[in-house]
């Protein structure tokens with residue numbers, strides 16, 4: 001009886017797995033054309049100082065308008081792209097677009113706004129990666145300190161020496177480096193203290209339950225204190241409510257990002273967001 005049930009279950013799973021494999025294949029072949037067909041778009045999510053409520057800049061988050069499946073989130077297609085060299089093409093497109101946007105904002109009078117860009121491991125280890133970044137800074141006349149490149153801990157594992165040298169070179173160019181999703185990887189203190197970085201972004205999984213989890217609060221306080229000891233700025237991502245913002249302010253978290261301020265938005269909406277009236281209204285709401 002159990003055996004029969006087991007066989008039935010297995011049989012009923014198969015069409016689903018096949019469907020998934022087909023879905024993947026169709027996504028992959030469409031993704032190949034995403035850059036050339038102009039189907040990628042950057043969204044931008046603001047980041048502010050926790051205490052002074054000052055806008056620091058935006059994180060660029062890529063979206064794919066798939067002709068067949070609609071908007072697909074990077075959580076779904078970036079891992080797929082990372083399995084091939086497609087990620088290099090997408091990553092270069094993202095970096096260039098982000099730099100171009102910084103130049104546009106500067107021309108609109110927002111000359112101090114920064115931009116954080118997520119990197120994939122393959123990008124970081126491209127031979128000409130540093131040259132690519134330098135060429136973009138030059139082409140768009142970007143103050144290097146306005147560009148921050150985000151890497152994750154998992155990119156470092158097994159490559160600590162080469163990672164350190166690339167990050168050092170980026171910082172020598174004046175570009176900032178952030179460690180993203182901190183706390184979800186191996187998070188060895190030994191890695192952390194060796195990494196030449198400016199910023200540590202605490203993963204949103206620690207932030208989400210902050211208001212009713214005393215242990216998450218203790219973890220966050222510990223991360224913040226270790227980070228400050230190592231001279232990192234600390235950003236909390238995934239801040240969705242005022243209560244969490246005030247807890248983070250009390251815990252000395254330097255910067256926050258999350259739906260509380262805004263969801264990631266297309267460039268047209270950023271222009272509205274940047275209107276002084278809008279920013280003032282936001283800060284008033286956050287201070288209430």
Ligand code: C2E
Pocket residue numbers: 045060061062073074075078091094118119120180181204237238239240257258259260264
């Ligand atoms: P990430 O870099 O950690 O980005 C933060 C993610 O959290 C974004 O998801 C953002 O929309 C989401 N988020 C922001 N605030 C909140 C909040 O308050 N609550 C919740 N629940 N979520 C929030 P998104 O845009 O779907 O991106 C997912 C991941 O995909 C990113 O995580 C990053 O790892 C990757 N990614 C995005 N764009 C790029 C890119 O251009 N290149 C590479 N290599 N990876 C990218």
Ligand code: MG
Pocket residue numbers: 059118150180
């Ligand atoms: Mg990020």
Ligand code: MG
Pocket residue numbers: 180181201203204237
């Ligand atoms: Mg993150």
Ligand code: MG
Pocket residue numbers: 180181
């Ligand atoms: Mg992430």
